[in-house]
Amino acid sequence: MPKDHGIGASPKRREDVRFLTGAGNYTDDINVNGQAYVHFLRSDVAHAKINGIDTSAAEAMPGVVRIFTGADFEGVGGMPCGWGVTDRHGEPMQEPPHPILAQGKVRHVGDPIAAVIADTYEQARDAAEAIEVDLDDLPAVVDMKAALADGATKVHDDLTSNLCYDWVLGETDDAAVQAAFDSAAHVTTLELVNQRLVANPMEPRVAVGDYNRGTDEHTLYTTSQNPHVIRLLMCAFVLGLPEHKVRVVAPDVGGGFGTKIFHYAEEAFVTFAAKAINRPVKWTASRSEAFMSDAQGRDHVTRIELALDASNNFTALRTNTLANMGAYLSTFSSSVPTWLHGTLMAGNYKTPTIQVNVKAVFTNTVPVDAYRGAGRPEATFQIERVIDKAARELGVDPVALRRQNFITEFPYDTPVALTYDTGDYHGTMDKLEAAADFAGFAARRAASEAKGKLRGLGVNCYIEACGIAPSNIVGMLGARAGLYDAATVRVNATGSISVMVGAHSHGQGHETAFPQVVADMIGIDESMIEIVHGDTSKIPFGMGTYGSRSLAVCGSAMVKATEKVIAKAKKIAAHLLEASDADIELKDGVFSVAGTDKSVAWGDVTLTAYVPHNFPLEEVEPGLEETAFYDPANFTFPAGAYACEVEVDPETGKVTIERFAAADDFGNIINPMIVDGQVHGGIGQGIGQALLENCVYDADGQLMTGSYMDYAMPRADDVPFYTVDHSSQTPCTHNPLGVKGCGEAGAIGSPPAVVNAVIDALQSGGKNVDHIDMPVSPSRVWSAMNA
Amino acid sequence: MTQVSMTVNGKSASGTVEGRTLLSQFLRDQLGLTGTHVGCDTSQCGACVVHVNGEAVKACTMLALEADGAEVGTIEGQANADGSLNVIQQAFQDHHGLQCGFCTPGMVMSAAALLKDNPTPTEAEIRDYLEGNICRCTGYHNIVKAIMAASGQDVSGIAAE
Ligand code: FES
Ligand code: FES
DSSP, X not given: OOOSXXXXXXXXXTTHHHHXXXXXXXXXXXXXXXXXXXXXXXXXXXXXXXXXXXXXXXXXXXXXXXXEEGGGGTTSOOOOXXXXXXOTTSOBOOOOOOOSSOOSEXXXXXXXXXXXXXXXXXXXXXXXXXXXXXXXXXXXXXXXXXXXXXXXXXXXXXXXXXXXXXXXXXXXXXXXXHHHHHTOSEEEEEEEEEEEEOOXXXXXXXXXXXXXXXXXXXXXXXXXXXXXXXXXXXXXXXXOOOGGGEEEEOOBOOOOTTTTTSOOHHHHHHHXXXXXXXXXXXXXXXXXXXXXXXXXXXXXXXXXXXXXXXXXXXXXXXXEEEEEEESSOOTTGGGTTTTXXXXXXXXXXXXXXXXXXXXXXXXXXXXXXXXXXXXXXXXXXXXXXXXXXXXXXXXXXXXXXXXXXXXXSSSEEXXXXXXXXXXXXXXXXXXXXXXXXXXXXXXXXXXXXXXXOEEEXXXXXXXXXBSOOOHHXXXXXXXXXXXXXXXXXXXXXXXXXXXXXXXOOSSSOXXXXXXXXXXXXXXXXXXXXXXXXXXXXXXXXXXOSXXXXXXXXXXXXHHHHHHHHHHHHHHHHHHHHTSOGGGEEEETTEEEETTSSOEEEHHHHHHHHXXXXXXXXXXXXXXXXXXEEEOOSSOBOOEEEEXXXXXXXXXXXXXXXXXXXXXXXXXXXXXXXXXXXXXXXXXXXXXXXXXXXXXXXXXXXOBXXXXXXXXXXXXXXXXXXXXXXXXXXXXXXXXXXXXOOOSSHHHHHHHHHHHHHHHHHHHHTTOOOOOOOSSOOHHHHHHHHTO | OEEEEEXXXXXXXXXXXXXXXXXXXXXXXXXXXXXXXXXXXXXXXXXXXXXXXXXEEEGGGSBGGGGTTOEEEOGGGOSOTTXXXXXXXXXXXXXXXXXXXXXXXXXXXXXXXXXXXXXXXXXXXXXXXXGGOOOSXXXXXXXXXXXXXXXXXXXXXXXXX
């Protein structure tokens, strides 16, 4: 029987009502009295020296308030990178400056050169066209291999080269790794590209800066996944403002997928400019602007080698990856190809020797940073493609090969720095085999073939590390931030509760799911609990929402704070009931003395806390509000197995997704409806990557895919209904809810399933094709078939 | 600047606009109807879909002046008279057809236009009709399911949880 309330139930989302009636409050819906509008003049070339900027004609245009250029930001901090990577020789990564507005050079299409503030947005845009920028074009650095060649043009003249870092993880002894390969019975090698993507949340970024001269206080409204992180970075590293004078509000946010984690120049700009011109300043990105200013994702080129012994056991894995950083280091860019990617190269398998080599490269392209999955999709794609290829070369069943090499004992220390606490990969694969109906595949293939189509079944596993933690470890690895989270549980006198959480909801349904937990713990109705998030002036502190961390990390803080509230409330109840607090039990919102019929209701205790006439003042303070900060002991490790069935039209190379099934182990689940939705959305994005999406620059660094006309977003008719099963549950062993996180799984687990299915289809048609890079477009499939 | 008047959600509305002012801008900036969203600048995403004289229209692709004298319906006018969610809105909530909510107004407005012409669309017809509405959050599964449910079809068999 599905539950109808509390943990494990699927109540309808309460946030939906406002979104369905047009009553949401997104950043662009916020207008501050007297606001001016800023338009950024952005570079339309990838690489050039700035000789001069003449703003005089533009300044005389109607409505223009002020024009800023890079010169106005001399002495102001640049955009910081939040993770320092140490290279294979123990040296720090190369870290170039990233000014708010370009200084000296422009380094990618979209690099902001000037900011025009005017009374209306149209005036600002018109005036920007009157700015004369004298540029000397420089050769653009686009291809990563070329960027690393001797004598390559440098993106940053002050760096020694375009190499950000050369990093290694796992077995650092090259000879030992080579020995493992030399003694292998079989080695499978694959070169592959994990193409650049654009995150494309449907809401473009917006920032509104407001400054109150009377109180010297700044307010920034911004489309962010983590308002406190923005405040900290902007105050401490960019503008040098005291945090207590700065409020950052991220109201309803229309999707994030990682790209709204980062601190962007436009946020710092509107905050700075609002004070400089003593007037609120608003910026709303157009989609075209988003394509050239939102941090992009993926963009790895990899050679992966898998060694197997004569019994088909994996014995060694070695990868060499080039990871594109773009022109500057976005906030968490450096951590993605390293600690969020290299550490996942063990996958679900017990491979004793692993060596991961990553070179991060600067190019004249838009900066690259975390996009849904962030490093883990890149890792999964490599492992799961190379295993499929190995199975084909060895003539064994790809699922059997995986099963044979599964990790089965937990905790498991991988050779790449992680300890998986729990999992059941065979059990999850069993769920997949049923959900995807492997047994019926042969008949479905025959039916497709009868229609002249090729049909393929692709399977893969994935593992991800979520709820990034703990702070002391990530600090040793280079994180310049803590990765805990915080919650305050404020009980009102009449018993209702406001829970102020550091997690930020931009589609994940926290306002519905989080109350389920607190309601369950106290035994009151969920409607008595309200979640407050997204405003630094309202919440204690918060690292925000990314990396599938909200429930595992912030939810744990909320549980801890609720436990403190209950402990205090029990003391008050004990006083009212003239008993010892050790004897007080809380059930269904009623405190009772164990073994007696004496009881007092939740509301009577909360009222007493605020009207403390009869109160144990010597022992307990009045009021009922508690805060907890929670720093996890380890990552969580959601894992799963996915299956995709495709049809390929041998005439055109067109691939259609016929069936898609996902079996995930997310540990305990608070709201199954929301979890399903998260998986659906991730699969949609993963199918987008596999079949459609590709962010392309030409050899001059021009962005060829700068709008939805050229960048193929998945549409409703590109995807099928998905079958999602999350009944395989091994609870996380180290957080109080036993939850693992579900936000990224779909995007991590789905691309290899699609590509494996396409290869399976082509092979079934007698085509000797062992790999096609994503997106597996009709032209690529057709070319591969006809090569 | 030119005066423009129209009926929006049954009430008369007017303002002064430039020739280049888009209907989406007029609704959002002048009438404060911020439920109509703008997700792109190439008429691709459908976050801005409204009804003009009963037809689904991308409000970012129509000048405010072109809507002079028209009957315009926006997401703010979709609920039942008593304020409760209409059938389509309710189906979106019941079937978790939205996550961040940004594409949602356009999806609901498009769905209404579809169901007006085709009261019981098939899955394929719905997917085809939504070609002009992009959602980045849901993978479309629950949107399609919600629209089928709103049209009275039994969706209990669709992809078990
Ligand atoms: S905003 Fe109208 S189609 Fe995108
Ligand atoms: S619900 Fe977020 S874009 Fe559709």
